[in-house]
Amino acid sequence: MWWQILLIVAIVVLILGIALYFLNSWAGKKQAQQNEMVAQHKQTVSLYVIDKKKDKLSNANIPKAMVDQVPRYGRLMKMPLVKVKMGPQIITMVCEEETFKALPVKKTVTVDIAGAYIVGMKGMKTKLELQQQRKSRRKGRNETVEAPMKWHEKLLAKIKR
Numbered sequence: 293m294w295w296q297i298l299l300i301v302a303i304v305v306l307i308l309g310i311a312l313y314f315l316n317s318w319a320g321k322k323q324a325q326q327n328e329m330v331a332q333h334k335q336t337v338s339l340y341v342i343d344k345k346k347d348k349l350s351n352a353n354i355p356k357a358m359v360d361q362v363p364r365y366g367r368l369m370k371m372p373l374v375k376v377k378m379g380p381q382i383i384t385m386v387c388e389e390e391t392f393k394a395l396p397v398k399k400t401v402t403v404d405i406a407g408a409y410i411v412g413m414k415g416m417k418t419k420l421e422l423q424q425q426r427k428s429r430r431k432g433r434n435e436t437v438e439a440p441m442k443w444h445e446k447l448l449a450k451i452k453r
Contacts, residue, residue, distance in 0.1 A: 330406040340377040346370045
């Protein structure tokens with residue numbers, strides 16, 4: 293009796309595993325096609341970043357035609373949104389997560405865009421460079437720093453000269 297239940301559970305787990313494998317391969321192919329399409333339509337432009345925040349597409353000032361192209365689950369999720377000034381227009385654009393973290397606010401930056409999607413930023417540091425920068429900062433904090441001279445010590449040093 294117990295082995296029948298175990299056999300049924302094993303079959304269900306096997307079927308779920310096979311279904312997830314094929315779903316993953318299908319999603320990988322679809323993502324590769326989208327990345328290829330983005331690479332073909334990528335342009336380098338200079339933008340002034342006004343503001344950046346994570347919010348739902350429905351709350352952002354994005355055209356309805358663009359919102360309709362996003363899948364349902366994407367409409368419910370919070371996405372990295374960047375409000376930029378491109379020429380005379382002020383536009384809200386969707387951004388990649390890593391680029392979103394690296395974008396400075398209230399500055400002009402050169403970015404790669406594909407439609408209303410910010411793909412990358414020129415001069416953006418890689419993960420390895422950011423890790424090395426953090427390590428060098430930590431080392432700098434751990435070193436002993438000479439205490440600054442107090443006002444009366446500075447005065448005595450001037451008098452001795």
